[in-house]
Each structure stands twice: as structure tokens, then as C-alpha cells.
Amino acid sequence: MSTKAEVLSKLAIRTEVVKPKRIVFVIRPEDLRKVFEELIKTFGPESFYLSTIVGVDLPAENKMRLDYYVHFIPEGETVVIRTFIDRSNPVIDSIIDIVPGALAGECETFDLLGIVFRGNPYLKRGFFVPVDLVQKGIHPLRKDSGV
Amino acid sequence: MAITKIVEVPLVIAEIPIGPQHPALHEPVMLKVYADGEEVVKVEVNTGYNHRGIEKLCEKNTYYKDLFIIGRVCGICNTVHTNCYVRALEYLLGLEPSPRAKYLRVLAMELERVHSHMLVNATMAEVIGFESLFMQIMLDREKVMKAKEILTGARVMADYMIVGGVRRDIDDAKKERIKDLLLKLRPRVEYYKKVFEEDETIVKRLVNVGRLKPVDVTLHSLVGPIARASDIRTDVRAEDKYDAYGEIPFNVVTRKEGDSWARMMVRWDEVLESINISLYILDHLPSDGNAVPDEKRLPRIFPAGDSYARAEAPRGELTYYVMSDGKSMNPYRVKIRTPSFNNIINSAFMYIGHSLADVPVILTSLDPCISCMERVTVVDLKNNTRYRVTVRELASGKV
Structure with missing residues (x-):
């Protein structure tokens, strides 16, 4: 049986580390769905869960970073699947049909950072952000939002 | 016709x-x-x-002020929130607290788990119309609130964790008082567990209600006692062995039923485990090292990098992501993912x-x-x- 590292390395451009010792696999945004499909196919849906989606605005590089923290239950280990998308057009494929647990994280990231998850029908502004900011079209966690 | x-x-x-x-x-x-x-x-x-915009607020304040903001994310599990944030900062700094501080941190978090689980079990009794049981549990919960006050100085809002240790130490007299309270509490919890097991009304209202299959738990990212009640063996304390959890013996409680009743029973068993952990700590508290570090000596600017801390809050896996750009006194990004989310x-x-x-x-x-x-x-x-x-x-x- 192949290990996590083998499966993820196939699609990774490079690896990094988030402290303490959490391995990061940097992938291309178009491979995101493939990664999760591969994880379910290889390890089964009961062996891991999607713990957190962290979006970070990086205006200096004109990019946005998305980290998917995936927790593998038998090993008790968290790995990070990291991808960068263009800041001027922040769109990425939704994985909600593969992993329904992405629902909360995707909706939150859309509302706060304005990253559009293509294929997620539940995205809506103003769940979290107050009405006045929604009317101005502001995503508060962007560094230039002025909030 | x-x-x-x-x-x-x-x-x-x-x-x-x-x-x-x-x-x-x-x-x-x-x-x-x-x-x-x-x-x-x-x-x-x-x-x-109930929204307050805490992640943005954290970006606008220094690492150390954020400690107090994060303590106020949630009242009932404030020590576990601050512990998770503090450990994320310690990972960035490469700092290790003293063994005594680690044990005291675990003690505070376990006392918090006891009172949090007792609260939700009491609330469940109230929701199904069993108000006298609600009041009985809440009365006995006061014992653990008192124990937490003796340890941290406050019944609820403790602000107990600081980078590199805890805010105050305990002496032998306090240790004995906490131990006395916990020994009085344990038979009461065993009794309530029996009530939840045997009472006809409770069993009728909870058994087979909201049954969850293990595959639904993982696909929908449900965490904590909910996952463990559906036989998913995941507990951050056993997986990450943060603070002193690697040195303290305890069991991860799981059940196979997956219904509302199983979730409440997992909580009762965890309360008993937490009481045992707390008593073990009080008996084996290391005396080496200073538990209360001097905050003035800590660096104001953190090295560039990012860290991701996990903790087992009473409600499940709690995660903090902290990113530092290495230039500012404020964190670049703080991402909080609570179990209830x-x-x-x-x-x-x-x-x-x-x-x-x-x-x-x-x-x-x-x-x-x-x-x-x-x-x-x-x-x-x-x-x-x-x-x-x-x-x-x-x-x-x-x-």
C-alpha cells in the first residue's frame, strides 16, 4: 500500500514545512480536485478528514495562498496541501462534491477573502461580514480592505 | 357508498x-x-x-495583546484557546516551557473539560425536560469551578497561559484543596453517568436519535466527542502529545452506537478520565523549573514563518494557524478553526x-x-x- 508521501508527491511541485513538522505539499491549483480524489481512492473516506482551510492574502506577490489541512486518523498526522492563485482573479475549483466537510471552510474563505470556489452553490456574501461592508464590496481579511 | x-x-x-x-x-x-x-x-x-471579527482584530494587535483577545473567543473553553495560540507562538520561537508549567497547563485544561462536559450534559437534561437533573448537575459542577478558581484565580475567564509557561503557580495547600474537591466530585459523576445509562426518559429521548455513520463523520469533518461516539478514534491529546499529555496515562474513549446518547456517554466517560488525569497531575507535579517565566524577557518581534497548533478542546479539535512576516510586532495572519465551526x-x-x-x-x-x-x-x-x-x-x- 502506498504511503501519503508517495501519493501526494506525485502531484506536488515542491515540499515545505509548517512548524512543528507538518509537511506541506505545494500543488498547482488545477490539481486540487485530483489530489482529494486520489486520497479518497487510495486511503478510503474514513481514514482522513479535511480539518481547516486557511486563506492568506499576499498582495506583495499579487497572489493568494490556500492551505488545506488534512488530518489522517490512523497515523494521527496532519499534512498541508498548499496552492497559490492569482490575486486579481481568485478562483479555484470547489471540492465540496468530493469532501462535503469543505462547506464551512469554503464559505468562510469566500466571505472574508473573496476567493471564489467554482462549483460551490452555497457561497453567499454577508453571512459573517456586516451589511455595510458587503454593500461596499469589501472582503475584510484582504490586506488592502481598509477595515 | x-x-x-x-x-x-x-x-x-x-x-x-x-x-x-x-x-x-x-x-x-x-x-x-x-x-x-x-x-x-x-x-x-x-x-x-454573535459575530465580533476576532481574526481581523488579532492582525491589528501585538502577539501578546492577542492572548487576551483570544481568551475571549469563548468563555467556557478559554484556557484551551489560549493554550493552542500560545503553543503556536512557541513553535515559532522554538521555545519549550518547563515541565512544571506543562503539567499545570494540562491541569487547567482538564478542569475546563470537566466543567464544559458537565454543562452540556446538564443542558441536555434541561432540553429533554428533566430540570431537576439539570440543577443537580449544575450544583455539582460548582465544585470543579471552585477547583479552577483555586488553580487559575478565576472561575471562568482564566487568562492562565503565557508564552513559555503559566501565569501563576500553586502550592501544596492549594493542591490539597483541588484534590479534595475532585475526590468529592468523582462519585457524583459516576452517579450521573448511571442516571444517563438507566433512566427510562433519557434513554427514550436520546437513543437512536441523530445516528451518525463513521463515513459521514469523516466526510463532513465532524470532530471531538461526536467523532469518537461513532467509533472514529481521533483525539489530539493522544495524537500530538502536546504539553504533558505524552507523559500522563489516559484512555481515548470511543463508542460504537453513534447516536445522541452515545455522544453524551462519551462525555461522561471523558469527565471521569479528566478527573483521573487531574489527580495524577496533582500527585506527580514536577518541581523542576520555573512555571512562571518573566514576560519582559520575551521577544517582541517573532521570526518569519508559520505554525499550526492543534488542541483537543472539550468540543473537539481546535486549530490555530499563526503567520509572522518577521518585520511587524503584529501577526500577519491568525486563523482560528473551532470545533463548533x-x-x-x-x-x-x-x-x-x-x-x-x-x-x-x-x-x-x-x-x-x-x-x-x-x-x-x-x-x-x-x-x-x-x-x-x-x-x-x-x-x-x-x-
Whole structure:
């Protein structure tokens, strides 16, 4: 049986580390769905869960970073699947049909950072952000939002 | 007389708002329930009644001021929130607290788990109409609140964790007082566990309500006692062995039933485990090293990098992501993902097919902590037509 590292390395451009010792696999945004499909196919849906989606605005590089923290239950280990998308057009494929647990994280990231998850029908502004900011079209966690 | 005409009465789906203020709910959340007669056909979770924007606030304040902001994310689990944030900072700095500080941290967090689990079990008793049991449990919960006050200086809002250690140490007299309170509490918890096992009303209201299959737990990212009640063996304390958990013996409680009753029973067993952990700490507290470091010596600017800390909060896996750019005194990004964020927003599928009276039972069995969840977002299943959502459809993402 192949290990996590083998499966993820196939699609990774490079690896990094988030402290303490959490391995990061940097992938291309178009491979995101493939990664999760591969994880379910290889390890089964009961062996891991999607713990957190962290979006970070990086205006200096004109990019946005998305980290998917995936927790593998038998090993008790968290790995990070990291991808960068263009800041001027922040769109990425939704994985909600593969992993329904992405629902909360995707909706939150859309509302706060304005990253559009293509294929997620539940995205809506103003769940979290107050009405006045929604009317101005502001995503508060962007560094230039002025909030 | 033969039937000559059939009059078809159209079924009306009733939309019933439960909350945000409702006697059956102990925190402000709104469940928009669509019911066909008594049967629930769809549930929307509407939140936004408790939002404060804490992640943005953290970016605007220094690392050390954030400690106090983060303590206020949630009242009931404030030490575990600050512990998780403090450890994320310690990972960035490469700092290790003294063994005594680590044991004291675990003690504070376990006392918090005891009172949090007792609160939700008491709330469950209240929700199903067993008010005398609610009051009895709350009365005995005062013992552990007192123990926490002796240890941290406050019943609830402790602000106990600081980078590199804890804010105050304990002496032998305090140790004995805490031990005395815990030894008095343990037989009471054993008694309540028996009540939840044997009482006919409780068993009738909880057994087979909101049953969760293991595959639904992992696909919907449900964490903590909810996962463990469906036989998913995941506990951050055993996995990450943070602070002193690697040195303290304890069991990870799991059950196979997966219903609301199993979730409450997992909590009772965890209370007993936590009391044992606390008593072990009081007997084996190391005396080497200073538990209370000098905060003035800590660096104001953190090295560039990012860290990701996990902790087992009473409600499940709590995660903090902290990113430093190495230049500013404020963090570049703080991302908080609380257990209730996953457990409440992702669990709308659990109510389908149950009767209206079961809705508060299922919600309470998930142990909602709305102030935790609502730094964040809400989900609305935007669909005005009548629709029966099955777990299978939801799991396949077609809804």
C-alpha cells in the first residue's frame, strides 16, 4: 500500500514545512480536485478528514495562498496541501462534491477573502461580514480592505 | 357508498424558526427547520448573532495583546484557546516551557473539560425536560469551578497561559484543596453517568436519535466527542502529545452506537478520565523549573514563518494557524478553526427524517458553542422548493 508521501508527491511541485513538522505539499491549483480524489481512492473516506482551510492574502506577490489541512486518523498526522492563485482573479475549483466537510471552510474563505470556489452553490456574501461592508464590496481579511 | 371523488389536499411544508432566542437553545443560533407535519425535511443553519471579527482584530494587535483577545473567543473553553495560540507562538520561537508549567497547563485544561462536559450534559437534561437533573448537575459542577478558581484565580475567564509557561503557580495547600474537591466530585459523576445509562426518559429521548455513520463523520469533518461516539478514534491529546499529555496515562474513549446518547456517554466517560488525569497531575507535579517565566524577557518581534497548533478542546479539535512576516510586532495572519465551526455548520444533514421535538436534542448533543463559531460564517441552503435531502445526496455533493 502506498504511503501519503508517495501519493501526494506525485502531484506536488515542491515540499515545505509548517512548524512543528507538518509537511506541506505545494500543488498547482488545477490539481486540487485530483489530489482529494486520489486520497479518497487510495486511503478510503474514513481514514482522513479535511480539518481547516486557511486563506492568506499576499498582495506583495499579487497572489493568494490556500492551505488545506488534512488530518489522517490512523497515523494521527496532519499534512498541508498548499496552492497559490492569482490575486486579481481568485478562483479555484470547489471540492465540496468530493469532501462535503469543505462547506464551512469554503464559505468562510469566500466571505472574508473573496476567493471564489467554482462549483460551490452555497457561497453567499454577508453571512459573517456586516451589511455595510458587503454593500461596499469589501472582503475584510484582504490586506488592502481598509477595515 | 362508493367513493366517487378523491380530493387531493396539497401538503404544506411549514417553515419553523427555532431561535435565535428560544427556550430549547442555550446559545443564539437559528435553525430554520422545514417540516412536513412533524417530520423534518430540511434544516438551514443561520448564524451571525454573535459575530465580533476576532481574526481581523488579532492582525491589528501585538502577539501578546492577542492572548487576551483570544481568551475571549469563548468563555467556557478559554484556557484551551489560549493554550493552542500560545503553543503556536512557541513553535515559532522554538521555545519549550518547563515541565512544571506543562503539567499545570494540562491541569487547567482538564478542569475546563470537566466543567464544559458537565454543562452540556446538564443542558441536555434541561432540553429533554428533566430540570431537576439539570440543577443537580449544575450544583455539582460548582465544585470543579471552585477547583479552577483555586488553580487559575478565576472561575471562568482564566487568562492562565503565557508564552513559555503559566501565569501563576500553586502550592501544596492549594493542591490539597483541588484534590479534595475532585475526590468529592468523582462519585457524583459516576452517579450521573448511571442516571444517563438507566433512566427510562433519557434513554427514550436520546437513543437512536441523530445516528451518525463513521463515513459521514469523516466526510463532513465532524470532530471531538461526536467523532469518537461513532467509533472514529481521533483525539489530539493522544495524537500530538502536546504539553504533558505524552507523559500522563489516559484512555481515548470511543463508542460504537453513534447516536445522541452515545455522544453524551462519551462525555461522561471523558469527565471521569479528566478527573483521573487531574489527580495524577496533582500527585506527580514536577518541581523542576520555573512555571512562571518573566514576560519582559520575551521577544517582541517573532521570526518569519508559520505554525499550526492543534488542541483537543472539550468540543473537539481546535486549530490555530499563526503567520509572522518577521518585520511587524503584529501577526500577519491568525486563523482560528473551532470545533463548533465544523460540528454545527456541516451537520445540517443530521436532522433530516427526525421529528421536530428531536431537533434541540440533536443540536445539544453536538454541544454547540456559538461564540466560538461566529467569528466566521454561516451556511444557507438556498432552495425555496420542497426538497427531501438524503444523507446520500448530501454526501455526494449534489444538493
